[in-house]
Amino acid sequence: MERGAQEAAARATRHLLARQDAAGWWKGDLETNVTMDAEDLLLRQFLGIRDEATTRAAALFIRGEQQDDGTWSTFHGGPPDLSATIEAYVALRLAGDAPDSPHMARASAWIRAHGGIAAARVFTRIWLALFGWWSWDHLPELPPELLFLPPWVPLNIYDFGCWARQTIVPLTVVSALRPVRPALFALDELHTDARNPHPARRLAPLTSWDGAFQRMDRVLHVYRRHAPRRLRKAAMTAAGRWIVERQENDGCWGGIQPPAVYSVIALHLLGYDLKHPVMRAGLESLDRFAVWREDGARMVEACQSPVWDTCLATIALADAGLPPDHPALVKAADWMLGEEIVRSGDWAVRRPGLAPGGWAFEFHNDTYPDIDDTAEVVLALRRVRHPDRARIEGAIARGVSWNLGMQSKNGAWGAFDADNTSPLPNKLPFCDFGEVIDPPSADVTAHVVEMLAFEGRAGDPRTRRGIEWLLAEQEPEGGWFGRWGTNYVYGTGSVVPALTAAGVPTGHPAVRRAVRWLESVQNEDGGWGEDQRSYQDATLAGKGASTPSQTAWALMALLSAGERDGEAVARGIAHLVGTQHEDGSWDEPYFTGTGFPWDFSINYHLYRQVFPLTALGRYLYGEPSVRGGEA
Helix, strand or coil: CHHHHHHHHHHHHHHHHHCCCCCCCCCCCEECCCHHHHHHHHHHHHHCCCCHHHHHHHHHHHHHCCCCCCCCCCCCCCCCCHHHHHHHHHHHHHCCCCCCCHHHHHHHHHHHHCCCHHHCCHHHHHHHHCCCCCCHHHCCCCCHHHHHCCCCCCCCHHHCCHHHHHHHHHHHHHHHHCCCCCCCCCCHHHCCCCCCCCCCCCCCCCCCHHHHHHHHHHHHHHHHHHCCHHHHHHHHHHHHHHHHHCECCCCCECCEHHHHHHHHHHHHHCCCCCCCHHHHHHHHHHHCCEEECCCCCEEECCECCHHHHHHHHHHHHHHCCCCCCCHHHHHHHHHHHHCCECCCCHHHHCCCCCCCCEECCCCCCCCCCEHHHHHHHHHHHHCCCCCCHHHHHHHHHHHHHHHHHCCCCCCCCCCCCCCECCCCHHHCCCCCCCCCCECCCHHHHHHHHHHHHHCCCCCCHHHHHHHHHHHHHCCCCCCCCCCCECCHHHHHHHHHHHHHHCCCCCCCHHHHHHHHHHHHCCCCCCCCCCCHHHHCCHHHCCCCCCCHHHHHHHHHHHHHCCCCCCHHHHHHHHHHHHHCCCCCCCCCCCCCEEEECCCEEEEECCHHHHHHHHHHHHHHHCCCCCCCCCC
């Protein structure tokens, strides 16, 4: 067993080293779903810049993702998704696919059978409204005056998570101006009744949140017709300024494709022509989200993950025995040091006195450093023997200080903001596209606690509060909910190593419950897997086809719990060794990453490499040592 693990780790190490960019970073493809590709084509159509080559390549990818029943899903093996199917269908119509061709007829028949356009999410209907395929009058109102609400007022813009905030601000401009471009074709075949495309929706009871916000939306529609012109103009100007101020150096917004798309549309509506430097940089940044495949297909990434991938790769290689002064690790550390964010961002609205010092997820995203990434970068830098120790120590000290300052009131940590916990944004009729707030989560909190333990701060009162919160969040069965990875296997694989690193004994009842739960959900083949459906049905926790990344997460938890010589670990290691390819890689078609639980799933293509290597390394060489004393 140990010899097989050594050989597998050596192959995986060679494979990962070969994938490092000359600049020092790693980046795997970030695969989501075809709405990214469809909306990219719709944007180009809206701006009048859609070209044949891009359209043909995007259509090739979209067709390749269609399922046998004519639909599209949002993750591998997932159920049909109405909005994704509508957007994919419209994109293929733009590409010239005839509505009566078999693959299109199957799609439109399924769409009609499941409520048609009227049943789609708000974002899908906004895209259709841009071309007159849906009426703006039948969309929730989103006034730009929202920007004028101070942070202490409920439902101000900073009550939204940063990803939602970056999307909603430009959409207030779009909602206010209600543009319509000439459509190239009709979409009558996507309505259940083309003569009545906007069926009336029943109001929820006034005593419910849904009912209250539905009626508030009616009031906002009336306000739209009577909004003071000077106030509306000032709000539009403020929104435009807000958008431009948050454009990153590479032209994108937050390093995320959706906010970039809506920001480009909003600024264009505000009078920025396509040759304006802001617009030109924005459009160029969108091109960098495209991944061109060998078959000529073009897939659009929702985001790019070089900082995250690089710190995880560094940890994996170091834990698998690569010398800490290996040139690849030093080069990776140099690159990560250059990515440190040393200026303030939106997070300072709630933490105005906190000095900056963190890392983002993407190549360029100085406005929104990520608490999770910062913790993992510190853990990665600590594993590297860099020649400039003062530089390393300074960056680590700033990162630790910033992470501590971003702790929420309950003792835990969210991903981008502190205390971003208002329940109101999720109740808005507009917000049906996924999670729009950023409350603390077990996985992020665990990574911060683990980092603090490695920095000798396990006994710090703030670390202790994080540990207490984690212990209280354990599920009755023994696992932890995974907010940013799928799902309970990820949460448990994050929390148990953090607890034991911080000095919680391996015999602690919470650790033993976690071990028993992981053993109970291990698959017959020795691996672990969990489907995205567990976000909707908790009885499916820990159930799904085995994947390399989820097997590794379970192993990392078991190894940290002192189970190295147990049967579950032996079977898990055997599974990783037995499923590895000769070149050191693993296959993983399943989506084990999460953007919004259930609503937006991610397949990080580097997860299948870095996490198995980390698990193999810890099996062979033990847990990495903590700098300070135990709690």
